Amino acid sequence: MLGRTANGTFWMARYLERAENAARLIEAGFRMALTRDATTSQEEWRSVITTVGQARGFEAAYGSDFAGERVWNFLLRDKSNPGSVLAMIEAARSNARSVRTALTREVWEAINESWMVLKDLLARPVREPLLGQVLATIRRQVTLVRGAFDGTMLRNEAYNFARLGTFIERGDSTARILDVKYYVLLPSLAWVGSSLDNVQWESVLRSVSGDRAYRWLNAGGIDPRGIAEFLVLDRRFPRSLHFCIDELRSNLFGLAHEYGHETEAHELMRGLGTRFHEATIQQVFDAGLHEFIQNFIATNQQVARAIERDYRFYA
Amino acid sequence: MSQSPACFDEMFDADGAVRPAYAGYREWLHGQDAASLRRKGVEAESFFRRTGITFNVYGEDAGEERLIPFDMIPRIITAREWRKLTKGIEQRVRALNAFLHDIYHRQEIVRAGRVPLRLIAENAAFLPQMVGLVPPGGIYTHIVGIDLVRTGPDEFMVLEDNARTPSGVSYMLENRETMMAMFPELFTKVNVRPVQDYPRRLAQSLAACAPDCAGDRPTVAVLTPGIYNSAYFEHAFLADQMGAELVEGSDLRVVDGRVAMRTTRGYQPVDVIYRRVDDEYLDPLTFNPTSALGVPGIMDIYRAGRITIANAPGTGIADDKAIYSFMPEIVEFYTGERPILQNVPTWRCSEKDSLAYVLDNLAELVVKEVHGSGGYGMLIGPTSSKKEIADFALKLRARPSNYIAQPTLSLSTVPIFAKSGLAPRHVDLRPFVLVSPQGIDITPGGLTRVALKKGSLVVNSSQGGGTKDSWVLED
Numbered sequence: 001m002l003g004r005t006a007n008g009t010f011w012m013a014r015y016l017e018r019a020e021n022a023a024r025l026i027e028a029g030f031r032m033a034l035t036r037d038a039t040t041s042q043e044e045w046r047s048v049i050t051t052v053g054q055a056r057g058f059e060a061a062y063g064s065d066f067a068g069e070r071v072w073n074f075l076l077r078d079k080s081n082p083g084s085v086l087a088m089i090e091a092a093r094s095n096a097r098s099v100r101t102a103l104t105r106e107v108w109e110a111i112n113e114s115w116m117v118l119k120d121l122l123a124r125p126v127r128e129p130l131l132g133q134v135l136a137t138i139r140r141q142v143t144l145v146r147g148a149f150d151g152t153m154l155r156n157e158a159y160n161f162a163r164l165g166t167f168i169e170r171g172d173s174t175a176r177i178l179d180v181k182y183y184v185l186l187p188s189l190a191w192v193g194s195s196l197d198n199v200q201w202e203s204v205l206r207s208v209s210g211d212r213a214y215r216w217l218n219a220g221g222i223d224p225r226g227i228a229e230f231l232v233l234d235r236r237f238p239r240s241l242h243f244c245i246d247e248l249r250s251n252l253f254g255l256a257h258e259y260g261h262e263t264e265a266h267e268l269m270r271g272l273g274t275r276f277h278e279a280t281i282q283q284v285f286d287a288g289l290h291e292f293i294q295n296f297i298a299t300n301q302q303v304a305r306a307i308e309r310d311y312r313f314y315a
Numbered sequence: 316m317s318q319s320p321a322c323f324d325e326m327f328d329a330d331g332a333v334r335p336a337y338a339g340y341r342e343w344l345h346g347q348d349a350a351s352l353r354r355k356g357v358e359a360e361s362f363f364r365r366t367g368i369t370f371n372v373y374g375e376d377a378g379e380e381r382l383i384p385f386d387m388i389p390r391i392i393t394a395r396e397w398r399k400l401t402k403g404i405e406q407r408v409r410a411l412n413a414f415l416h417d418i419y420h421r422q423e424i425v426r427a428g429r430v431p432l433r434l435i436a437e438n439a440a441f442l443p444q445m446v447g448l449v450p451p452g453g454i455y456t457h458i459v460g461i462d463l464v465r466t467g468p469d470e471f472m473v474l475e476d477n478a479r480t481p482s483g484v485s486y487m488l489e490n491r492e493t494m495m496a497m498f499p500e501l502f503t504k505v506n507v508r509p510v511q512d513y514p515r516r517l518a519q520s521l522a523a524c525a526p527d528c529a530g531d532r533p534t535v536a537v538l539t540p541g542i543y544n545s546a547y548f549e550h551a552f553l554a555d556q557m558g559a560e561l562v563e564g565s566d567l568r569v570v571d572g573r574v575a576m577r578t579t580r581g582y583q584p585v586d587v588i589y590r591r592v593d594d595e596y597l598d599p600l601t602f603n604p605t606s607a608l609g610v611p612g613i614m615d616i617y618r619a620g621r622i623t624i625a626n627a628p629g630t631g632i633a634d635d636k637a638i639y640s641f642m643p644e645i646v647e648f649y650t651g652e653r654p655i656l657q658n659v660p661t662w663r664c665s666e667k668d669s670l671a672y673v674l675d676n677l678a679e680l681v682v683k684e685v686h687g688s689g690g691y692g693m694l695i696g697p698t699s700s701k702k703e704i705a706d707f708a709l710k711l712r713a714r715p716s717n718y719i720a721q722p723t724l725s726l727s728t729v730p731i732f733a734k735s736g737l738a739p740r741h742v743d744l745r746p747f748v749l750v751s752p753q754g755i756d757i758t759p760g761g762l763t764r765v766a767l768k769k770g771s772l773v774v775n776s777s778q779g780g781g782t783k784d785s786w787v788l789e790d
Contacts, residue, residue, distance in 0.1 A: 002566050002579070004565070004566050097547070100555060100561070101555040109367075116365070312579055
C-alpha cells in the first residue's frame with residue numbers, strides 16, 4: 001500500500017473522530033449552560049474551546065466573550081476556524097477522496113453523503129432551537145460512516161491505519177477533556193461535595209457520552225475518583241484511555257503481523273501499554289492525575305509521529 | 316415531434332415511425348408512465364451525487380464539483396452498424412500507431428510528401444525526446460477514443476481522434492450501471508452487449524505492454540494529477556476497478572534504475588504507468604521544470620526500456636486537429652487500404668486558399684483551434700452573432716495556422732426525456748479502444764454525449780452537454 005494512502009486513511013479517520021468529539025463536547029457544554037447561570041456557562045464554554053485547543057483562534061476573532069451561540073457556531077462552522085466541524089468533515093472527505101481506491105464503495109458513499117448533509121446543514125448559522133438536531137445529525141452521520149467501515153472493509157492494512165487514526169484521536173480527545181477538567185476530579189475538591197461539583201462531574205462524563213454507562217456500572221452513585229478510573233483505566237468503555245491503548249496495540253499488532261516486523265511505534269506502544277496495565281487509580285492520583293494525563297498525551301503523539309515515519313506517510 | 320427535417324433521427328424515421336434498432340426499447344417505453352420515469356431520473360441524479368461521480372470545473376466556480384447530466388433514453392446501435400464501425404476504428408487505430416512510430420523514426424510519410432514536414436517540425440505536440448525510442452511492446456497509443464458523428468443512415472464520420480489521454484470511460488460504465496439499476500427488466504427484453512468488463516480488459520491490455528524487466532504479474536499504476544483534476548473521479552474509478560494503485564507524482568521516484576512507488580514497506584518498482592498527466596508535466600528534468608505532478612528522471616528509465624508509459628509521450632502529434640485533416644492519407648499510407656471511416660471535410664487555415672474560403676464563409680462554418688479541446692475557443696458560425704464572427708475573424712487572421720474549419724454538420728439526433736416528453740437532441744459517440752501487442756480491443760458501445768439544449772451542436776460536458784447509455788445490440 002502506498003505511504004500516501006496509509007496517510008490518507010489515517011487522517012480521514014482522525015478528522016471524522018475529531019468532528020464527532022467536538023460535537024459531543026458542544027453537547028455537554030450546551031447541557032451545562034442550560035442548567036447554570038450566565039457566568040458558569042461562559043466558563044463552561046471557555047473550557048470547551050480550550051479542550052479542543054482553539055481558545056487562541058476564538059479570542060483572536062471574538063475577544064473573551066464566550067457567549068454560547070457564538071462559541072458553538074465558531075466550533076461548528078466558522079470560516080475563520082480551520083478546525084471547525086465542517087472543516088473537519090471536509091478534510092475527512094478530501095482524504096477519503098484521495099484514497100478512494102483503499103475504501104469500499106459503501107464507506108466512500110457514507111463519507112460523501114455525510115459531507116453533503118453537513119455542508120447543507122451548516123451553511124447558515126445554527127440558532128439555539130436547532131442546535132440539538134444539528135449535533136444529533138453530526139453524530140448520526142459519523143456513526144453511519146463507522147458502520148459502513150466496520151461492515152465492509154477488509155481487515156487489512158488500510159483498516160489498521162484508519163483504526164489507528166481513530167484511536168490516536170480519541171485517546172487524545174478524552175485525555176484533553178480530563179486535562180482541562182482534572183481539577184474537579186481531585187480529592188481535595190471532591191470533599192466539598194457541593195451540587196456544583198456533581199454537575200461538573202456529570203459534564204465530564206457527558207462530554208464523552210459516558211454518563212449512562214457510568215451510572216449503570218455504579219448503580220447511580222457518582223464520585224470523582226470513580227469517574228477518573230472509568231475514563232482512564234476502564235477497558236470496557238470505548239472512549240477510555242485504556243480502551244484506546246488496547247485498540248492501538250491490536251491494530252499495530254495487525255500491521256506487524258502483515259509486514260513481518262515491528263517498528264518504533266510498537267516499542268513506544270508497549271511501554272505505554274505496560275504503564276496502563278500495571279496502574280491503579282490510587283497510583284495515578286498519588287503520582288498526580290495532571291502529570292499522568294500530560295504524559296499520556298505526549299506519548300500518544302509520539303506514537304502517531306512514529307507511525308507516520310515508520311510507514312512512510314510523507315517521505 | 317418537432318424536428319428539423321434536415322437531420323437524421325436515430326429513433327424515428329421522417330414519418331415518425333420507430334426505426335428497427337429502437338423497436339424493442341420503444342415497446343417497453345410504451346408500458347411506462349411519465350411520472351415514474353421522471354422519479355427514476357431524480358433518483359439517478361442523487362445516486363450520482365452520493366457516489367461522487369462528478370467532474371471539476373475550471374475557470375468560473377473553480378473547485379466546484381458538478382454532475383454530468385444523464386439522460387435515461389439509451390442511444391442504440393445495431394449489430395450490423397457496429398461491425399462496420401469496429402472495422403473502421405481498428406483500421407484507424409492501426410494507422411495512428413504506425414504513424415507515430417514512423418514520425419519518431421524514419422518519417423517515411425514526410426519523405427513521401429504525403430504530410431508536410433512543417434506540420435511535424437513546428438508542432439508543439441512533437442517531442443524530440445521520443446525520436447528513435449521504441450516503447451515497450453512497440454505501442455504508442457494504448458488507449459484511444461475515436462469521436463464519431465452520424466449524419467445519415469449509413470454515414471458515420473470521425474470528428475476527432477483522441478490519442479493522448481481520452482477520458483469519459485467511467486461515464487460509459489456508470490451509465491450502464493445506472494440503467495441496469497433503474498430498469499433491470501429492460502435488459503431482459505432487449506439484448507445489449509455488455510461493457511462492464513472494460514476495466515479487466517484495460518488491466519490485461521496494460522499488463523501485456525509491460526517491459527521485459529517486469530515479472531509474471533506486472534505492477535500497474537494509474538498516475539493522476541490529484542483530487543483537483545477535472546477527471547479525478549475517473550482516475551480513482553479505473554484504478555479501483557483494475558485493482559491497480561492510484562499514484563500521484565509525489566509517490567514515485569527513480570530507485571535503482573526503475574520507477575518505484577513509496578509504499579508503507581519502502582519503494583517498490585512499477586512496471587506500467589497508465590498516466591493521466593499531460594506530456595509536459597511528466598518529467599520535470601525533461602519537460603516543464605516546474606512540474607510537481609510528474610516524476611524526475613522517468614524519461615531516462617523510459618528510454619532504457621524499463622517502464623511502460625501509456626499512452627506514450629508525444630502521441631499528441633497524431634490527434635492534433637491539423638494532422639487530423641491528413642488522416643485519410645495517413646490511413647492509406649500505412650494500411651494500403653481506403654479508409655473505411657470518413658473524415659469530416661476540413662480546411663486548414665494555414666493554407667492561403669483555404670483561409671480565404673474560411674474567412675468568406677465564417678457564418679456557415681465551425682472553426683476550431685488546432686490544439687484546443689473540450690469545446691473551448693471554437694466558433695460555431697450559424698449560431699454566432701455578427702460581432703462574434705467579426706471578433707473571431709481577427710483572431711483567425713492573426714494566427715491562421717492555429718485554426719482549422721469544418722462545415723456545420725447536421726449531426727444525428729436521439730430523443731432525450733425532456734419535461735415535455737421525448738425531444739430530439741444532437742449526439743456524438745466516443746468508442747474506447749485498447750491496443751496491446753495482443754491486438755486491438757474495442758468495447759461495444761462507448762460514451763454518447765448529447766447536447767441538452769434544443770438545436771445545439773456542442774456536446775462537451777464543460778459546455779452543458781449530457782451523456783446517455785450507449786447500447787450495441789446483440790445479433
